[in-house]
Amino acid sequence: DTQMTQSPSSLSAYVGDRVTITCRASQSISRYLNWYQQKPGKAPKLLIYAASSLQSGVPSRFSGSGSGTDFTLTISSLQPEDFATYYCQQSYSTPRTFGQGTKVEIK
Amino acid sequence: EVQLVESGGGLVQPGGSLRLSCAASGFTFSSYWMHWVRQAPGKGLVWVSRINSDGSSTSYADSVKGRFTISRDNAKNTLYLQMNSLRAEDTAVYYCAREETWGTYYYFDDWGQGTLVTVSS
Numbered sequence: 135d136t137q138m139t140q141s142p143s144s145l146s147a148y149v150g151d152r153v154t155i156t157c158r159a160s161q162s163i164s165r166y167l168n169w170y171q172q173k174p175g176k177a178p179k180l181l182i183y184a185a186s187s188l189q190s191g192v193p194s195r196f197s198g199s200g201s202g203t204d205f206t207l208t209i210s211s212l213q214p215e216d217f218a219t220y221y222c223q224q225s226y227s228t229p230r231t232f233g234q235g236t237k238v239e240i241k
Numbered sequence: 242e243v244q245l246v247e248s249g250g251g252l253v254q255p256g257g258s259l260r261l262s263c264a265a266s267g268f269t270f271s272s273y274w275m276h277w278v279r280q281a282p283g284k285g286l287v288w289v290s291r292i293n294s295d296g297s298s299t300s301y302a303d304s305v306k307g308r309f310t311i312s313r314d315n316a317k318n319t320l321y322l323q324m325n326s327l328r329a330e331d332t333a334v335y336y337c338a339r340e341e342t343w344g345t346y347y348y349f350d351d352w353g354q355g356t357l358v359t360v361s362s
Contacts, residue, residue: 168348170286177336177355178278178286183348221286225347228300230276232286 136160136224140233146241153209155236157222162202166226169198169207172235173218181220182207212238243267243351245337250356257327257360263320263337263353271295271315274340276349277322279333279358287333290322291340305331327360334358 137160147153157167165185170178180189182198185205195210209216217240222233249261263275277289290301290311299311310323320337334357338349 166346170349172286177352178349179352180348180350183341183350184343184346187343187346189350223286223349228291229302230288230291230347230349232278232288235285 135229136163136227136231138222138224138231138233140220140222140236142236143234144237144239146239147212148241149212149214151212151241153212153216153238155207155220155222155238157200157205157207157233159203159205159224159226163224163226165201166224167198167200167205168223168225169196170221170223171216171218172221178221209238214240243339245339245351245353247335247337247353247356250335250358252359252361253327254362255328255360258323258325259327259358261322261324261335261337261356261358263322265318265320265339268339270313270318274347275311275313275320276338276340277311277320278336278338278349278352279331280336280355281330281333284333289335292320324358327358329360332358332360 167185169182172178186198219235219237244266246264276291292311308326312321334355336355337353339351341350
């Protein structure tokens, strides 16, 4: 199975900050990497697929990059509604493993 | 509008069984692979199982293999998860998710609201 490791596990930031979350795969997954946002009590929401493609309706302040084993989710200017937990997920193989999550909190 | 609505969760004793359902609408259900993902209280997302579009192929996480069975009824636009020999560690919110395809890339673009399964005596 492909293990996904995110860092950091949590972070505190101000509104307006640039935030970067990283995700590392235990083996090469090309660009088969997705990012989801989850707010408390809600289902996850797709943000980015295929490493860098922005899902329809998602604000352009979200962007993704990377290939192989190392990937990044960037929020260019953090907004109040962005405080949530973010998960990466590989879709290169089954099982479709997720990272452990990164909780983004208000500073 | 795509809708996925889970049901069937509840409190069950260890060793018991439960069947979850996920009613789909707003899209051609029979064209999509479907997945179950769970989330234990305060924990992260964990993939559980998937089924291909016609139900002929399934896959499971090692933690549920031999105990859980995924199935679908394309005539009823419904996905199922039969859970047997339940353990305390199966306690979680269970989500169904639709897997979209873009070229050779795959992603979960729609999720249900989740149904809570609690395994406790």
